[in-house]
Amino acid sequence: MKAFGKILGLVLLGLLLIIVAAGFALTHLFDPNDYKDEIRQIARDKAHIELTLNGDIGWSLFPWLGLELHEASVATLAKPAEPFADLQMLGLSVRVLPLLRREVQMSDVRVEGLNLRLNRDKNGHGNWEDIGKVPVAPGETAPATPAAAASEPTVAVEKPAQPIRLDIDSLTVNNARVAYTDELTGKQFSAESIQLSTGPVHDSTNIPVKATAFLGTNQPVLRVRTELSGELRFERALQRYKFEDLKLSGELAGDPLQGKTMTFSAQGQLLLDKAANVAEWTGIKISANQLRALGELKANDLDKTPQISGGISIAQFDLAKFVDSIGQTLPKMGEGSLSKVELVSRVAATPTSLSFDNINLKLDDSSFSGRIAIEDFAKQSLRAILKADTFNVDRYLPPKSAQANSATQTRQAEVANTEAGAVAGTTPLPDKPSKTAWSTERLLPVERLAKLDVDADLTFGQLTLDKLPIQNAALKATGQGGLLTLTNLSGDLYNGGFVANGTLDVRPSAPVLNLQTRLNRVPAEKIIESQGKNPPVKGLVTLTSTVTGSGNSQQALIDTLNGNASFVINNGVLLNANLEQQLCKGIATLNRKTLSGEPRGRDTPFEELKGNLTVRNGVASNPDLKVRIPGMTVNGDGDIDLRVLGMDYRVGIIVEGDTSAMPDPACQVGDKFVGIEWPLRCRGPLELGAKACRIDNDRLGQVASKLAGNKLSEKIDEKLGDKVSPELKDALKGLFKR
Known part of the structure; x- marks a missing residue:
């Protein structure tokens, strides 16, 4: 037995030596370069591709089945002269014996100089679609797949074979390039200088991966430098794929950034579970210049309509500087606007929608909570329910243009010149202003508003709008199909209140505004002072109005303004306007006496000032102005020209009796003056108020x-x-x- 075992061992050793010798002879005596034509023909017949081998073929047989291709290219049979891929070198080796066990054990796989060109022609046909297909001659039809004969017996379905096990020492790709061109749109995409290296590649184990590339597009022109690293893990039996410790970083430059550069990075853990149709990105860390964000995202129902949910947290950053750093421009705002922005929110999304729920947004000195959603990207359906503690709208509005500032300065100069001698009542009656008081600049972004689909419900603890401090402000508005509806705009203002509603229709060539407002006991002087003007009157105003206008500028809206209004001012004062002195001057004139001194007061207090307005094309007619002053009643009839903010009134003062001493002996009121309507004429800039009133000498003769x-x-x-x-x-x- 011992001799037999020795002989058997010698036989096996001899066979192994013979195999090694045969392999050596085969690999050294057989040169595959002599059979390039046969290899190309096999590629045509079996793989239906055009294989060109310009370089040498190197190979080994045992124990590694090794192959090296140099200067090779691949094309489709439809266009054999137009290769879609070429490479400088491909090198790989496979162990022979594990192949018999359906195991692929490979040494290092190296790819050098891969160049992949993908092209879609003007008919929408991609060159990759012909890979592996036999070209059809003109006039012929593609061969149909023969139908199975009905009489054939049913073939038993075999159990699927076990998946092939992969075992690769490493994969290296150097200096690869992928280019895509769409001839129909002219768009081009490219990935150049691709470098890829991995550690050992095994199923259900972590595979270190590192890659770099330069990406680019031509519409718009963009260039991106990227670096990627992490550990890839695939579990094919469970259909689970992970990318752990993902780190992606790079720089972005191009036309949209206007010469600026954006540095970006992203980190986290990626998971794709195809069996459960779930994908996750956890431990998200994102940065882009000054922007820093954390979060997590999960996608369900990948086989149907994906549903994304998660959360995001953006650390405080300067949004204005960030936008500038990526070459973009924000509308002009107040100094320091958007310098402190911070966001924490839950996120939900589908392929057609996006929502931010449980919002905690800090914007400069304001805090918002609530929900913002785009329910339909195609329709731009915006939904917002927000609550803020305080918000100053003025700091985010564009400053007045040079034209508007010039008009304001001109008007202020006019008013100042007119006002200089108005208090004493000794100057001539001022003329009505002739300068335009309103801007002709475009007011509304009509094209954007026409497409708007919005439903907003906003509340503010304090809202500053046009310098007015509004408490408990509320805004409800909707917009769809070019019709915007203001359901409610209300708030508390200086211990009074206001409410407004209306519509804005941007469907006509000239937008149409319809507005209803009501002010309840709001101090008139506070509203005027907030606009940087000196108020001509004090008092609590109650106003009800319904107006319409059309146009897309302040001037156009005022020029077409029509409607009605009624107003009452209680417990007020006509500032810097002494109507009693004007009356005294008229009585002294009729008494043929001279006033002995200057006016003893500058103001005229009143109990009530009320009237009704009818507005026609920017001119408000007020036929029933009434002012109740202790000891006298004032009636007025005139117009307020809103187009130039001027007024022209005929006013009558009726003395009710000697209820108080007159300011000058020359104008003591006797019984003969009681019940007489003393005429005044008020004409000039609206800002002057009663300071623009003088004795109407033309009508004074009628009194005489x-x-x-x-x-x-x-x-x-x-x-x-x-x-x-x-x-x-x-x-x-x-x-x-x-």
Whole structure:
């Protein structure tokens, strides 16, 4: 037995030596380069590709089945002269014996100079679609797959074979390039200088991966430098794939960044579970210049409509500087706007929608909470429910243009010149201003508003709008199909309140505004002072109005303004306007006396000022102005020209009796002046208010005639007594009053 075992061992050793010798002879005596034509023909017949081998083929047989290809290219049979891929060198080796066990054990796989060109022609056909296909000659049809004969017996389905096990020492790709061109759109994408290296590649083990590349597009022109590293793990039996400790970084430059560069990075853990149709990105860390964010995302139902959920947290950063750093420009705002932005929110998304729930947003000095959602990307359906503690709208609005500032300065100069001598009432009656008071600049982004689909519900603890400090402000608005509806705009203002609603229709060529407002006991002087103007009146104003206008500028809206309004001002004061002094001047004129001193007061207090307005094309007619002042009543009839912010009123002051001493002996009110309507004319800039009022000398003569007629009537009564009939007396009195 011992001898037999020795002989058997010698036989096996001899066979092994023979195999090694045969392999050596085969690999050294057989040169595959002599069979390039046969190899190309096999590639045509079996793989249906055009293989070109310009370089040498190196190979080994045992124990490694090794292969090296140099200067090779691949094309489709449809276009054999247009290779879609070529490479400088491909080197790989496979152990022979493990192949018999359906195991692939490979040494290092190296790819040098791979160049992959993908092209979609003007008909939408991609050159990769012809890979492995036999070209069809003109006039022929592609061969149909023969149908299985009905009489054939049913073939038993075999159990699927076990998957092939992969075992690769490493994979290295150097200086590879992938280019894609779409001839229909002219778009081009490229990935150049691709470098890829991995550690040992095994199923269910972590595989170190490192890659770099330069990416680019031509529409728009963009260039991206990228670096990727991490550990890849695939579990094919469970259909689970992981990329752990992902680190992606790089730089982005191109036309959209206007010469600026954005440095970016992303980290986290990626998971794809195809069996459960779930994908996750956890431990997210993202940075882009000054922006820093953390979060996690999960996608479900990958086989249906993916549903994404997760959370995001953006650390405080300067949004204005960030936008500038990526070459973009924000609308002009106040100094320091958008310098402190911070966000924490839950995120939900589908391929057609995106929502941010449980928002905690800090914007400069304001804090917001609530929800913002785009329900349909195609329709730009925006939904917002937000609550803020405080928000100053003015700091985010664009500053006034040079044209608007120039108009404001011109108007202020006009008012100042007119106001210089108005308080004492000694200057001539000022003319109505002729300068335009409103901007002609485009007011509304009509094209954007026409596409808007919005439903907003906003509340603010304090809202600053046009310098007005509004408490408990609320805004509800909707917009769809070019029709924007303001359901409610309300708030508390200086211990008063206001509410407004209306519509804005941007579907016509000239947008149409319809607005209803109500102010309730709001201090008039506070509203005017907030606009940087000196108020002509103080008091609590209650106003109800319904107006319409059309156009896309301030001036156009005012020029087409129509509607109605009613107003009441209680417990007020006409500032820097002494109507009593004007009345005194008129009485002194009729008494043929001279005032002995300057006015003792600058203001005129009143109990109530009210009236109704009818607006027609920017001009508000006020036929029933009434002012109740202790001891007198003031009636007015005139127009307010909103187009130039000017007024023209005829005012009558009726003395009710000597309820208070007049400011000057020359104008003491006697019984003969009681009930007489003393005429004033108020004309000039609206800002002057009652300071633009003067005695109307033209109508003062009518008062004098009336007083003279009354005096003659008294003399007739004295002379005639009861000697004539009452009818004759009345006729004589009427004669003298004509």
